[in-house]
Amino acid sequence: MVFAFAVSAACCLGIGFVLQQNAAQRAPMSDFLSLRLLLDLVRMPRWLTGIGMMVCGMVLGAIALSQGEVSLVEPLLATNLLFAMALSRWQTRQPLGRSGWGGLWLLAGGVAAFIVAGQPHGGATVTDPLRHWLIIGIMIGGALALAAASKRARMSIEAPLLAVAAGMLYGVQDALTRVSGKQLSKEGLTAFFLSWQPYAVLALGLTALLFVQSAFETAPLRMSLPALTAAQPLAGIACGVGFLGDRLDTSPGALAWQVTGLVAIVIGIVLIGRHPAMPSGTAEVDRVRDLQPH
Template identity: 70%
Template structure:
């Protein structure tokens, strides 16, 4: 069911939205506003996870990491555009490659914290669902990607995204996913030996 939802959701989103690339939006306020909101939400989720320390903490940490990875993907694309247009000088005089590095390290720390505090089935689906959603938001928001926006297309796109998230969640909760945390694995390995 998870595979069917995931495949059907991707197909529905692509058929309804007919995504196509465009030229990056040159409005720096829009660019940095979207990035600021995405990073701000990720930091708020991470802070909430740290303060609450409930069973939802790994989900919040993984969602935060997924958002940061989605932003990192978008900034990697911006960096490649800058490199194509002006070479290494253009690439390294902007802040994008440095932001890619900072987001990657921060995302890695968040996702490792999520993986160590609960079974993968708690955190991996949130990470896997948040990253492409953040990438789509950045793509449409400031990278110039275009989607069909009539009422019918938007409804089908939303249904496709919901099916994608639902499919990822079902796959993440499948019994084949590992049940223990990273801290429990060595103990079980020792018991087997």
């Protein structure tokens, strides 16, 4: 069931990201990294559909995280790029070609290699609060630093910086979602609402959403989605192993395959993200506009 919910979540997320980017490209650049961007986008039906798909993906992902370890669920969520690729390929009618198929097999094979070699399983949750806050602080601080740097960066790296920042926040959000789910099942609704984690999940989600939409607004999907998709599982796995007590096989052979799997995932993500089927910017937006009824 963990696999089913995680892959279903990835499907919803991938489709949702494409629809959101289609709409965000039309937003005025004056809204960059401003809450006004979300207020403008909320009036676009395509964006609302994309957000609806993303919310469905997050709910399914939360169910998967409540049943399985973060280190298991995060690599599966990274397959959202395969579904984004499928929708983009349908929109653009581009064949996959060698790079597309290569990226697909590297991503799928990398996820399988990491899970089979690592055998993620639960352990005792780390109780040291300093370790919790250190890891969370590094992730959130790094994400905010990247977002600040994106304001001064060249246009070509602005979107990837924001996407990595969003991916780091989403990784922390997934870890805290698992904590909140455990708390709800063990301690009940009152303790759930009195704890800080659910509110941190909402704050992280809203901030990451602003970063993602700003990245989608400033550059083609191929410039942002690969960075987002690669950063989220790495951040989530770091949190899972760092303070949630996730355990991985640490024998030399297993570690080698895990590293190989993670490298294959990142390379596959980059290859798929840079494929011509991915929306390339204003030309794609203009094509979508032309297809709409007047």
